[in-house]
Amino acid sequence: MLAAAVELFASRGFDATSIRDIATAARVQPASVYYHYPSKEALLVAIVDRAAAQVADQIKAAAQSDDPWHRLEQACVAHLTALLQGERALRVLATEIPSRRTGAVHQALVRTRDAYEDMFRDLVAALPVGPAVDRSYLRLTLLGAINWTLIWYHPGGDAPATIARQIVTLIRQGAEGKPDAPDARPVSG
Amino acid sequence: MLAAAVELFASRGFDATSIRDIATAARVQPASVYYHYPSKEALLVAIVDRAAAQVADQIKAAAQSDDPWHRLEQACVAHLTALLQGERALRVLATEIPSRRTGAVHQALVRTRDAYEDMFRDLVAALPVGPAVDRSYLRLTLLGAINWTLIWYHPGGDAPATIARQIVTLIRQGAEGKPDAPDARPVSG
Amino acid sequence: MLAAAVELFASRGFDATSIRDIATAARVQPASVYYHYPSKEALLVAIVDRAAAQVADQIKAAAQSDDPWHRLEQACVAHLTALLQGERALRVLATEIPSRRTGAVHQALVRTRDAYEDMFRDLVAALPVGPAVDRSYLRLTLLGAINWTLIWYHPGGDAPATIARQIVTLIRQGAEGKPDAPDARPVSG
Amino acid sequence: MLAAAVELFASRGFDATSIRDIATAARVQPASVYYHYPSKEALLVAIVDRAAAQVADQIKAAAQSDDPWHRLEQACVAHLTALLQGERALRVLATEIPSRRTGAVHQALVRTRDAYEDMFRDLVAALPVGPAVDRSYLRLTLLGAINWTLIWYHPGGDAPATIARQIVTLIRQGAEGKPDAPDARPVSG
DNA sequence: TATGAATGAGTTTTCATTCAT
DNA sequence: GATGAATGAAAACTCATTCAT
Numbered sequence: 001m002l003a004a005a006v007e008l009f010a011s012r013g014f015d016a017t018s019i020r021d022i023a024t025a026a027r028v029q030p031a032s033v034y035y036h037y038p039s040k041e042a043l044l045v046a047i048v049d050r051a052a053a054q055v056a057d058q059i060k061a062a063a064q065s066d067d068p069w070h071r072l073e074q075a076c077v078a079h080l081t082a083l084l085q086g087e088r089a090l091r092v093l094a095t096e097i098p099s100r101r102t103g104a105v106h107q108a109l110v111r112t113r114d115a116y117e118d119m120f121r122d123l124v125a126a127l128p129v130g131p132a133v134d135r136s137y138l139r140l141t142l143l144g145a146i147n148w149t150l151i152w153y154h155p156g157g158d159a160p161a162t163i164a165r166q167i168v169t170l171i172r173q174g175a176e177g178k179p180d181a182p183d184a185r186p187v188s189g
Numbered sequence: 190m191l192a193a194a195v196e197l198f199a200s201r202g203f204d205a206t207s208i209r210d211i212a213t214a215a216r217v218q219p220a221s222v223y224y225h226y227p228s229k230e231a232l233l234v235a236i237v238d239r240a241a242a243q244v245a246d247q248i249k250a251a252a253q254s255d256d257p258w259h260r261l262e263q264a265c266v267a268h269l270t271a272l273l274q275g276e277r278a279l280r281v282l283a284t285e286i287p288s289r290r291t292g293a294v295h296q297a298l299v300r301t302r303d304a305y306e307d308m309f310r311d312l313v314a315a316l317p318v319g320p321a322v323d324r325s326y327l328r329l330t331l332l333g334a335i336n337w338t339l340i341w342y343h344p345g346g347d348a349p350a351t352i353a354r355q356i357v358t359l360i361r362q363g364a365e366g367k368p369d370a371p372d373a374r375p376v377s378g
Numbered sequence: 379m380l381a382a383a384v385e386l387f388a389s390r391g392f393d394a395t396s397i398r399d400i401a402t403a404a405r406v407q408p409a410s411v412y413y414h415y416p417s418k419e420a421l422l423v424a425i426v427d428r429a430a431a432q433v434a435d436q437i438k439a440a441a442q443s444d445d446p447w448h449r450l451e452q453a454c455v456a457h458l459t460a461l462l463q464g465e466r467a468l469r470v471l472a473t474e475i476p477s478r479r480t481g482a483v484h485q486a487l488v489r490t491r492d493a494y495e496d497m498f499r500d501l502v503a504a505l506p507v508g509p510a511v512d513r514s515y516l517r518l519t520l521l522g523a524i525n526w527t528l529i530w531y532h533p534g535g536d537a538p539a540t541i542a543r544q545i546v547t548l549i550r551q552g553a554e555g556k557p558d559a560p561d562a563r564p565v566s567g
Numbered sequence: 568m569l570a571a572a573v574e575l576f577a578s579r580g581f582d583a584t585s586i587r588d589i590a591t592a593a594r595v596q597p598a599s600v601y602y603h604y605p606s607k608e609a610l611l612v613a614i615v616d617r618a619a620a621q622v623a624d625q626i627k628a629a630a631q632s633d634d635p636w637h638r639l640e641q642a643c644v645a646h647l648t649a650l651l652q653g654e655r656a657l658r659v660l661a662t663e664i665p666s667r668r669t670g671a672v673h674q675a676l677v678r679t680r681d682a683y684e685d686m687f688r689d690l691v692a693a694l695p696v697g698p699a700v701d702r703s704y705l706r707l708t709l710l711g712a713i714n715w716t717l718i719w720y721h722p723g724g725d726a727p728a729t730i731a732r733q734i735v736t737l738i739r740q741g742a743e744g745k746p747d748a749p750d751a752r753p754v755s756g
Numbered sequence: 757t758a759t760g761a762a763t764g765a766g767t768t769t770t771c772a773t774t775c776a777t
Numbered sequence: 778g779a780t781g782a783a784t785g786a787a788a789a790c791t792c793a794t795t796c797a798t
Contacts, residue, residue, distance in 0.1 A: 013289055015204050019772060029780045031774080036778095040772065098287065098340055100202055130366015137355040138364050144337025145330040151287055152329060166326040174363025175327050177319020208789065218763050220791080225761090229789070391667055393582050397793060407759045409795080414757095418793065476665065476718055478580055508744015515733040516742050522715025523708040529665055530707060544704040552741025553705050555697020586768065596784050598770080603782090607768065 001026040001036060005043050010088040014044055014096055041101075045108040048096065051089035052112040058082050059119060068126040069172055072142075075123055076164040080146060084153050084160040094150055116143070142171055190215040190225060194232050199277040203233055203285055230290075234297040237285065240278035241301040247271050248308060257315040258361055261331075264312055265353035269335060273342050273349040283339055305332070331360055379404040379414060383421050388466040392422055392474055419479075423486040426474065429467035430490040436460050437497060446504040447550055450520075453501055454542040458524060462531050462538040472528055494521070520549055568593040568603060572610050577655040581611055581663055612675040615663065618656035619679040625649050626686060635693040636739055639709075642690055643731040647713060651720050651727040661717055683710070709738055 004025035008017040019040055023030040037043040062078030065071040083090050097109055117139070124139045145167045153163070193214035197206040208229055212219040226232040251267030254260040272279050286298055306328075313328045334356045342352070382403035386395040397418055401408040415421040440456030443449040461468050475487055495517070502517045523545045531541070571592035575584040586607055590597040604610040629645030632638040650657050664676055684706075691706045712734045720730070 016289065018770075020770090030772085031781075032779050034773070035780095095287070098284070100200075100205065127364065129364045130362075133359070133364050133366060134355060137352070137359055140337060140341060141330070141334040141356055141359055144334035146333070148329060148333025148336060163326070166323060167330055170322065170326055170330055170360065170363075172363050172365055173319075174359075174361050174365075175316065175318045175322050176361055176363075177322060207787080209787085217761095219789085220764075221762050223790070224763095227790095394667065396791080398791090408793085409760075410758050412794070413759095473665070476662070478578075478583065505742065507742045508740075511737070511742050511744060512733060515730070515737055518715060518719060519708070519712040519734055519737055522712035524711070526707060526711025526714060541704070544701060545708055548700070548704055548708055548738065548741075550741050550743055551697075552737075552739050552743075553694065553696045553700050554739055554741075555700060585766080587766090595782095597768085598785075599783050601769070602784095605769095 001028065001033065002043075002047065006047055006089045006092060009044065009047065009092040010095070014092070014099070041103065041105045044092075044096065045104055047089050048093050048105075048108050048112055051087065051093040052108075052115055054082065054087060054090060055079065055093070055112075056115055056119065063123065068123070068128065069168070072123045072127065073165055073168045075119070076142070076146060076168050077161045080149060080160040080164040083146075084149060084163075091150065094147060097147075138171065142167070145171070190217065190222065191232075191236065195236055195278045195281060198233065198236065198281040199284070203229075203281075203288070230292065230294045233281075233285065234293055236278050237282050237294075237297050237301060240276065240282040241297075241304055243271065243276060244268065244279060244282070244301075245304060245308065252312065257312070257317065258357070261312045261316065262354055262357045264308070265331070265335060265357050266350045269338060269349040269353040272335075273338060273352075280339065283336060286336075327360065331356070334360070379406065379411065380421075380425065384425055384467045384470060387422065387425065387470040388473070392470070392477070419481065419483045422470070422474065423482055425467050426471050426483075426486050426490055429465065429471040430486075430493055432460065432465060432468060433457065433471070433490075434493055434497065441501065446501070446506065447546070450501045450505065451543060451546045453497070454520070454524060454546050455539045458527060458538040458542040461524075462527060462541075469528065472525060475525075516549065520545070523549070568595065568600065569610075569614065573614055573654075573656045573659060576611065576614065576659040577662070581607075581659075581666070608670065608672045611659075611663065612671055614656050615660050615672075615675050615679055618654065618660040619675075619682055621649065621654060621657065622646065622660070622679075623682060623686065630690065635690070635695065636735070639690045639694065640732055640735045642686070643709070643713060643735050644728045647716060647727040647731040650713075651716060651730075658717065661714060664714075705738065709734070712738070 001022065005017070005022045008021055008025060012021075019030050019033055022043075023033055026033075033043070037046065058078050059075045063071045063075040065074055083094060093109075093112060096105075097113055101109060120139050120143060124135050124142070127135075127138075129135065129138065146164070149160075149163060153160070158166075190211070194206075194211045197210055197214060201210075208219045208222055211232075212222055215222075222232070226235060247267050248264045252260045252264040254263055272283060282298075282301060285294075286302055290298060309328050309332060313324050313331070316324075316327075318324065318327065335353070338349075338352060342349075347355075379400070383395075383400045386399055386403060390399075397408050397411055400421075401411055404411075411421070415424060436456050437453045441449045441453040443452055461472060471487075471490060474483075475491055479487060498517050498521060502513050502520070505513075505516075507513065507516065524542070527538075527541060531538075536544075568589070572584075572589045575588055575592060579588075586597045586600055589610075590600055593600075600610070604613060626642045626645050630638045630642040632641055650661060660676075660679060663672075664680055668676060687706050687710060691702050691709070694702075694705075696702065696705065713731070716727075716730060720727075725733075
């Protein structure tokens with residue numbers, strides 16, 4: 001039943017999914033949903049919290065390199081792969097973050113977003129960056145670029161891992177390129 | 190009445206705003222809304238189309254520099270200023286773009302997003318970039334970073350113009366910094 | 379404008395036609411309809427009354443034969459021709475008669491139906507019929523058969539005049555035929 | 568609840584009956600209606616289909632005579648009795664047939680009307696009729712006369728069975744009467 | 757004559773939720 | 778654990794009608 005909810009929330013969005021839809025997909029009656037979850041929002045919170053834990057675990061498991069830039073790249077690769085190809089719950093989480101919620105859902109989303117931010121804050125803090133670089137903007141630009149992939153990604157194109165590496169490399173080296181490092185681009189191999 | 194709708198769509202979102210809300214805010218009866226717009230979606234389309242024209246005009250008016258990077262920066266400054274401080278309709282446009290719509294609204298949103306994309310495609314095409322840089326990722330990273338500001342921006346912090354310049358500079362020069370780049374970064378000064 | 383209303387009432391029915399529909403078809407604004415007619419029902423009454431007068435005139439003009447059966451046939455031919463091919467207002471009248479109305483419309487429809495009935499009552503009263511024949515049932519059967527044509531008539535089939543003659547002949551002679559008059563059927567020549 | 572709907576549709580007509588009316592009559596909330604039937608039209612279809620089955624069953628059960636004319640009379644007696652005195656659902660069916668509907672309702676009504684027509688087509692086909700008699704007109708005249716009773720029948724008058732016999736006899740023998748037909752007409756006795 | 761704008765009462769329908777069984 | 782039935786609140790939308798201009 002949770003799986004049905006995840007799938008529907010991921011494909012149609014929370015608002016556009018009714019309890020009836022979920023019940024139908026799970027082949028139970030709408031009333032049965034309420035035996036397991038006290039409300040529709042609680043169902044979303046359960047999904048979101050679960051996805052949040054996954055984000056943390058997967059990213060922490062992936063980001064093990066000693067090189068800070070490489071570690072960030074590993075994290076982004078893991079995250080984008082999960083977001084675009086893996087568990088649909090992650091997609092629910094990411095798409096509901098921009099929505100304006102209240103109450104328990106809001107708290108759960110904020111909690112999750114904070115976990116996100118903290119993780120990236122740490123990863124960014126470890127980076128050796130130029131003296132004039134504001135790490136906040138670096139983090140926010142990276143998060144924006146990554147989350148925006150949900151809008152334009154389609155299965156036929158580049159793999160999520162490729163996309164992640166491209167974004168990290170761009171933000172690391174800049175679009176102008178470095179005259180003294182013409183072939184520094186293929187970072188991880 | 191359109192103003193009331195813009196304000197409500199901008200602050201609560203389209204789905205969370207009822208015709209009653211709009212009518213109440215405009216101090217008319219719900220039925221009166223339908224004299225001017227045949228449906229709630231048509232109202233959104235009207236707002237979105239209007240906002241789209243504004244985006245185009247304001248950005249084209251602003252981006253006049255001969256230097257491609259400066260021109261991109263001018264465009265981003267103009268856009269972010271309008272988005273975060275100016276006309277609320279632009280915020281409606283930006284927040285409804287990720288939503289899953291159908292029919293006329295979908296078409297209007299796609300049309301608008303395409304105009305967006307084309308504008309940035311042109312601006313990015315004119316940039317002198319390193320040989321290994323993929324302009325598509327450059328454009329998408331920039332758009333992602335810019336649109337993400339809607340999530341984290343709050344009036345007390347840096348001005349939209351500052352944010353725009355930071356993002357463009359970061360993407361231009363990269364986070365590692367360029368030892369030989371003298372004064373291209375007007376960040377903390 | 380009346381013409382537009384007639385056409386719409388005839389093709390969609392009174393209930394399914396809105397003032398807006400009529401106004402659009404007449405290329406005026408809905409409010410303009412109310413300059414000419416105080417209400418939608420008044421518009422229907424105007425149409426129905428007009429159609430009623432036409433029924434009477436056309437039928438009386440047509441039914442001039444000295445032979446009572448021939449006179450009835452002439453009346454039915456005139457009526458069915460007008461109903462199925464001629465003025466659309468007659469169709470409005472006929473289709474709205476079975477509907478359940480109240481107030482002015484009800485009265486107008488009753489008035490019209492009575493005129494109908496009286497006319498046929500007179501025509502039937504003049505017929506030489508068998509001793510056991512109830513003239514009421516004769517009249518009601520005839521009216522039923524005639525009005526029912528609206529349900530099944532379609533332009534490609536027999537002409538209204540043919541239909542009228544067939545019905546009258548059937549009711550006159552019966553389906554069993556008369557053993558002593560095998561070729562009496564083509565009544566009017 | 569179905570009973571309430573039948574009664575209201577029968578007395579006021581489908582269009583003039585709102586879901587609220589039905590809910591009130593059934594002493595439930597309007598939303599409760601939608602638990603049992605997905606739409607107002609579906610409710611009508613349910614009623615109409617049920618009535619259609621009744622028509623068929625009752626008429627087939629009644630029309631068992633070996634004599635074709637007697638069989639037709641039995642069928643008409645059964646039908647008119649049900650229509651004018653019995654189950655109100657039959658009245659709903661008969662009164663909605665002339666209305667212009669679309670979609671599922673239209674199909675259900677057409678299906679029903681076809682069943683009607685087929686039944687009478689068979690009954691009429693078995694009749695021994697005069698050589699010049701068109702059986703189509705015979706059938707349509709009969710159906711018209713029968714359905715028209717809904718317009719003029721009122722409980723105080725002749726019984727439905729009497730009406731049915733009168734109509735069939737009239738159509739069988741014609742109004743002119745047959746001097747040699749001994750006792751086939753049980754009208755006034 | 758005509759209309760632009762508005763409106764009050766109404767429509768069908770949806771939905772999250774409840775509760776006795 | 779599950780559900781059949783119900784419900785209160787709200788949704789978008791329609792419509793005949795009004796009225797100042």
